[in-house]
Amino acid sequence: MKFTNQRVAILNFLKGNLNHPAVEEIYEEVKKSLPRITKATVYKNLNALVDNGFLKEVNLKGISRYEAKLEPHHHIICKTCGKIIDFESDELVEYSLEIIKNYKGFRIDRVETTFFGICNTCIAI
Amino acid sequence: MKFTNQRVAILNFLKGNLNHPAVEEIYEEVKKSLPRITKATVYKNLNALVDNGFLKEVNLKGISRYEAKLEPHHHIICKTCGKIIDFESDELVEYSLEIIKNYKGFRIDRVETTFFGICNTCIAI
DNA sequence: GTACGTGCAAATGATTTGCGTTAAG
């Protein structure tokens, strides 16, 4: 995989953004430094970066969102505004894998927990 | 909400199918008993049934899939063939909610764990 | 009887593809 300017710009933007942005936002941001980039290029690069393990994809309501945080972790999602927050708990990962250990029929290699609720901002409104 | 023939047919099909089918499959199946039904109607009804709590939606790789199993449960997904298996563990639900209990900033009301791996069928191939 | 649902066709929106050109290694 070649590390083109476009790819580096996308990676750098995502390394500094913990909000799990969707394609549109990534495109708008990267366009500031690379005005000739197209959305198709952003799509191709996001797919390549995910396939090569540089990014993780989170799908919410049919829309792909991306994060550069590669360590196993969990997500908390606000059902009202759609905000996604990372939540780290190795303890929860280990407990989940322990629970599934004796399940026959699958070789499990990854686990993720998703919490749903309402964030404080949306509660206040 | 009115319980039309179309809605009942969709609900009944999903109550007898644990494979989390996508819209296309639901449409093809329901069409057998209601040949004049359209895919738009299936979409509208699936949305209505989810909104009214008769179905749950599972999104995998940007495609919506549906299940009639309403109790909190977890999913095991085969990364190779995409098969989704239900996995019940009240213990895991409780443990997860206990872990998140002291997290400030969200009022959590639901949790789901997703396990990823390879199913025995795909391992054998 | 009336509001809600259906069927049809057309629109939308996210994502992908084909291809000639460009640049990374």
Added chain:
DNA sequence: CTTAACGCAAATCATTTGCACGTAC
């Protein structure tokens, strides 16, 4: 130099919408 990636436009695919007609309640 050679191959992968870019940019552009067109295509694809899931899903939604508008509206006249039909039917559950």
